[in-house]
Amino acid sequence: MKFVDEFRDADTAHALAAKIAALCEPGRQYKLMEVCGGHTHTIYKHGLEDYLPESVTLVHGPGCPVCVIPMGRVDDAMALASEPDVIMTSFGDMMRVPGSNGSFFDAKAAGTDIRMVYSPLDSLKIARNNPDKRVVFMAIGFETTAPSTAMTIMRAAQENLRNFSVFCNHVTIIPAIKAILDSPDLRLDGFIGPGHVSTVIGCRPYEFIARDYGKPVVTAGFEPLDILQSIYMLLAQLSEGRSEVENQYARVVPWDGNPTALKVIGETMQLRPYFEWRGLGFISHSALSVREKYAQFDAELLFHVPGVRVADPKACQCGEVLKGVLKPWECKVFGTACTPETPIGTCMVSPEGACAAYYNYGRMNRHRVKEAVTIQVGRP
Amino acid sequence: MTVNRPGGPTGVDEAEDTAGPAQAGWVEQALREHDEHHDHDGPHEHGKQGAVPDREQQVLDRIDRARRRRPKVREERITMSHGAGGKSTHTLIEAIFLDAFRNPLLEPLEDAASLAVGTAQVALTTDSYVVSPLFFPGGDIGELAINGTVNDLAVSGARPLYLSAGFILEEGFPVADLTRIAASMRDAAAAAGVQIVTGDTKVVQRGKADGCYINTAGVGVLDRGAALGVAYAQPGDAIIVSGPIGDHGITIMLARGELDIEADVQSDTAPLNGLIAGLLDAVPGVRAMRDATRGGVATILNEIARAADVGVLVNEDDIPVRPEVRGAAELLGIDPMYVACEGRLVAVVPGDEADQALAALQTHPLGTHASVIGHVTSDSPGLVYLKTAFGGTRIVDLLVGDPLPRIC
Numbered sequence: 001m002k003f004v005d006e007f008r009d010a011d012t013a014h015a016l017a018a019k020i021a022a023l024c025e026p027g028r029q030y031k032l033m034e035v036c037g038g039h040t041h042t043i044y045k046h047g048l049e050d051y052l053p054e055s056v057t058l059v060h061g062p063g064c065p066v067c068v069i070p071m072g073r074v075d076d077a078m079a080l081a082s083e084p085d086v087i088m089t090s091f092g093d094m095m096r097v098p099g100s101n102g103s104f105f106d107a108k109a110a111g112t113d114i115r116m117v118y119s120p121l122d123s124l125k126i127a128r129n130n131p132d133k134r135v136v137f138m139a140i141g142f143e144t145t146a147p148s149t150a151m152t153i154m155r156a157a158q159e160n161l162r163n164f165s166v167f168c169n170h171v172t173i174i175p176a177i178k179a180i181l182d183s184p185d186l187r188l189d190g191f192i193g194p195g196h197v198s199t200v201i202g203c204r205p206y207e208f209i210a211r212d213y214g215k216p217v218v219t220a221g222f223e224p225l226d227i228l229q230s231i232y233m234l235l236a237q238l239s240e241g242r243s244e245v246e247n248q249y250a251r252v253v254p255w256d257g258n259p260t261a262l263k264v265i266g267e268t269m270q271l272r273p274y275f276e277w278r279g280l281g282f283i284s285h286s287a288l289s290v291r292e293k294y295a296q297f298d299a300e301l302l303f304h305v306p307g308v309r310v311a312d313p314k315a316c317q318c319g320e321v322l323k324g325v326l327k328p329w330e331c332k333v334f335g336t337a338c339t340p341e342t343p344i345g346t347c348m349v350s351p352e353g354a355c356a357a358y359y360n361y362g363r364m365n366r367h368r369v370k371e372a373v374t375i376q377v378g379r380p
Numbered sequence: 381m382t383v384n385r386p387g388g389p390t391g392v393d394e395a396e397d398t399a400g401p402a403q404a405g406w407v408e409q410a411l412r413e414h415d416e417h418h419d420h421d422g423p424h425e426h427g428k429q430g431a432v433p434d435r436e437q438q439v440l441d442r443i444d445r446a447r448r449r450r451p452k453v454r455e456e457r458i459t460m461s462h463g464a465g466g467k468s469t470h471t472l473i474e475a476i477f478l479d480a481f482r483n484p485l486l487e488p489l490e491d492a493a494s495l496a497v498g499t500a501q502v503a504l505t506t507d508s509y510v511v512s513p514l515f516f517p518g519g520d521i522g523e524l525a526i527n528g529t530v531n532d533l534a535v536s537g538a539r540p541l542y543l544s545a546g547f548i549l550e551e552g553f554p555v556a557d558l559t560r561i562a563a564s565m566r567d568a569a570a571a572a573g574v575q576i577v578t579g580d581t582k583v584v585q586r587g588k589a590d591g592c593y594i595n596t597a598g599v600g601v602l603d604r605g606a607a608l609g610v611a612y613a614q615p616g617d618a619i620i621v622s623g624p625i626g627d628h629g630i631t632i633m634l635a636r637g638e639l640d641i642e643a644d645v646q647s648d649t650a651p652l653n654g655l656i657a658g659l660l661d662a663v664p665g666v667r668a669m670r671d672a673t674r675g676g677v678a679t680i681l682n683e684i685a686r687a688a689d690v691g692v693l694v695n696e697d698d699i700p701v702r703p704e705v706r707g708a709a710e711l712l713g714i715d716p717m718y719v720a721c722e723g724r725l726v727a728v729v730p731g732d733e734a735d736q737a738l739a740a741l742q743t744h745p746l747g748t749h750a751s752v753i754g755h756v757t758s759d760s761p762g763l764v765y766l767k768t769a770f771g772g773t774r775i776v777d778l779l780v781g782d783p784l785p786r787i788c
Binding site: 001004008009010013014044045046047048049050051096098100101102105106108109110118122224313315316329330333334335336337338339340341342344351359360361362363364365366369 | 405406407408410411413414436437439440442443446454455456457458459460461467468471638639703706707710713715759760763765766767768769770771772773774775777780781
């Protein structure tokens, strides 16, 4: 398939892998964090770690939209959904995220009207078609999905649609990265920067990471060769003693981002003073709410939102996993009490979550599998 | 890296510092159950030459034991995941139905049961069809209802003979549509060489069904004497698919019109009995066959790995997928390996007979793109591995429910 296969070419990967290995100093360990859940998904889906030397470890960061939603917020959404005449709409990833009384899927089975949509504009369509219902869109995601929510709010305003609102849970990536950098139990050598977020915010916001923390950042695309190349670029910076922000994904990411997208976010949303992140706790100025000008579309004002905090289950170590302190399999309940079928933590829900990615794709002894694969695949 | 447990210095404990957050009761329950099991987990025999397993391997072994535990339905109500053909469906079938009906004929959970009636060996199967939309590119619910049941009989090695047809119709359903469905069933039955010999009709009030549901049951005769079943797979066996995968599932997703994607795809619904007869004539030693419906090829590979307690290794480059299907799946962020087919065979054959099997399939119009996609191994029993086109390796596990499109 054109524009896909070129970025998955095994020969190019082998060549890059050799260059990566050559850059690694003997005896030195490298820990690189891929911030974005989309990268985590690509890494596992294509088995990219097979190309890396043992001294290079990838740490899976907090950039998975559903993984950072705290349980209390899911309960709030559930409360909204059970209000009379409400149709709750949400992205597919959100459907299995457990609240303290089950997930959207469970609520749907119990009779609550919850519908999966592919775009917030689909929610708008549902609102138009059901004038006697109140349609709420559960908005989640980083700066990547915020512009489409923003556009939807503006469209609803243009149409003067009175039965549509947004339960806004959009979060911003920079405060989360900063929280990770400031966390005392962490040792990272560099960051694979989030590609999709950067199409909106650009690369400039990462400059403080290189400048103030001395860690290189390479904004990367989502095909496996993109990630491999960005690892090469990070290692090159490290071996040359540089710490800069570089853009591997220049074919999509402009250095200054997308001013139009930023403008619509600014038009419809404002920073919250603070917001709770799953496992990371409260982070100031890390999330967005609907601006007053669009208050008639703010579900938090239109409905009673309980806002009860629910503690992350003690046994669940999503926080450490999100910060890269623990690998998914190092969590006590990983794969036994917490599985994709019965997730306790959000990292086990989304295919972008570090735990789900490892459980679904990476749960294996790489050395033994490598042997088996080489022997078997060689057969006629 | 230091592992902080229990609890940890951050995240988890911080929640306690603020004023009394609520606790989720179900989590405590799940953990209690987990701990109970955990106490009984004895030391586990591991690996080769008694090597001391590393910590990651210990965790993998613990997970493997957890996965082999008796399945239990945790939900209080049926969710859509229970019907998707993945883990939730398996759990439901084993924990509720197998538990209630348990008998040696049912236990193999093959596509059809093999029964001795007088001196004859007969195969019996049933399937219900609730597809929406009822009419889609490449077929309709009627054709599906015949081919699906014919295929369930054929993959069990039987010659399909007679079908029943039960209809649940919603008040208000257009008679013209029903006529069209019946005609399509007649044609499909003729093409597959089977007769519809008994039936049933029920009408329910408007809103209690979605237009038209069909159930068909089928009997066939097992006159080849070969014992077939995924449990017979052995290391060294080859795994073959009869053609491009995922056509039906992608067609249905696009036909629902929710995605605003247009692609030139159509359902692959077809009767496989002719193709299978040719295969069995050429390679009587075939170990097992399945038609890849709900849950796709990935689910069948997992069923093979589980039932025969073997490893399965497949090569992504060898799995036939039409570019249109791959493109649509790529856009939606779903894996064609999990997407339903309605006319594709997955066969397990002895490794040294793979070439004959492939040749036999390729002479039939439904098998021209047949391909050996992988092998059965003795390593890592119970797991399916994929050698990716990119050159890496990964697991191909059962999905919990339907593949969900990703956010971004």
